[in-house]
Amino acid sequence: MYDLGDKVEMKKPHACQTNRWEIIRMGADIKIKCEKCGHIVMLPRREFEKKMKKILEKKEKE
Template sequence: MYELHDIVEMKKPHPCGTNRWEIIRMGADIKLECLGCGHVVMLARRQFDKRMKKILEKHTED
């Protein structure tokens, strides 16, 4: 399962060419930041679950 600050890959790449997103907020909606251009999008959790392909990096507590 995904958590805050995980790096995820979506099914479709962002127009900037990158397909890496960081989860920056979780709740009923999920806020993502593109790691290529810094664009921020907000998706309903249900939409996010459908569009996420896989978790690339898990956030580790320091």
């Protein structure tokens, strides 16, 4: 399962031609930030789960 700070790949690439996003907020809605251009998108959890392809890397645990 995904968690705050994880890097994820979505099914469709962003307009800047990258497909790496970082999860920056979790709750009923999930906020993700584009790794290349810094664009932030907020999606309802159900929509995020439908559009997410896979988790690329987990956040390092301290």
